[in-house]
Amino acid sequence: MSQREGSLEDHQTDSSFSFLPHLEAKIRQTHNLARLLTKYADQLLEEYVQQQGEPFGLPGFSPPRLPLAGLSGPAPSHAGLPVSERLRQDAAALSALPALLDAVRRRQAELNPRAPRLLRSLEDAARQVRALGAAVETVLAALGAAARGPVPEPVATSALFTSNSAAGVFSAKVLGLHVCGLYGEWHFQIQAWRCTPGGGAHL
Numbered sequence: 001m002s003q004r005e006g007s008l009e010d011h012q013t014d015s016s017f018s019f020l021p022h023l024e025a026k027i028r029q030t031h032n033l034a035r036l037l038t039k040y041a042d043q044l045l046e047e048y049v050q051q052q053g054e055p056f057g058l059p060g061f062s063p064p065r066l067p068l069a070g071l072s073g074p075a076p077s078h079a080g081l082p083v084s085e086r087l088r089q090d091a092a093a094l095s096a097l098p099a100l101l102d103a104v105r106r107r108q109a110e111l112n113p114r115a116p117r118l119l120r121s122l123e124d125a126a127r128q129v130r131a132l133g134a135a136v137e138t139v140l141a142a143l144g145a146a147a148r149g150p151v152p153e154p155v156a157t158s159a160l161f162t163s164n165s166a167a168g169v170f171s172a173k174v175l176g177l178h179v180c181g182l183y184g185e186w187h188f189q190i191q192a193w194r195c196t197p198g199g200g201a202h203l
Helices: 008-014 021-050 083-111 116-142 158-162 166-191
Strands: none
Touching: 021 116, 021 166, 083 116, 083 166, 116 166
């Protein structure tokens, strides 16, 4: 088992969670949704890169890692957190992603108006991540834990998404790439919940 996967069994000694059949069903449904959306996330990232032009997609191209207010990738220690805290972080990340994906879609509509498939994919991604976030919050509620409340919409990215200078356009493209990458990373976290062939559910 990889560090990113983790399982409920690792946390049972310090947790009073009882996995009743209805809770296992919720976890299994959420896991299956995340597994499906992880495939879409890979396709979205590939499609996004294809539409950005050079140097995106070229061998050896390593885009700068621009700061993104309100969201970062999962920490290496994420899988080792207590179940409730890990799920709260999952839910918080998923709640921040729709606004960022919408911002990327609006900017791409300006930069790539002849890429309707990419624009539809970004719109679908924002809708799908909302559905997955709601599913994670349902699991949290079933565990008797509550999410920390709504995450404020990121505002520090607006300048990067609206600047029309050459540097601003490149930064907007890089930032969009980063958002699409984070979309996939957080889906992978949920997809790493494991469901056994016998029907057991593991976080």
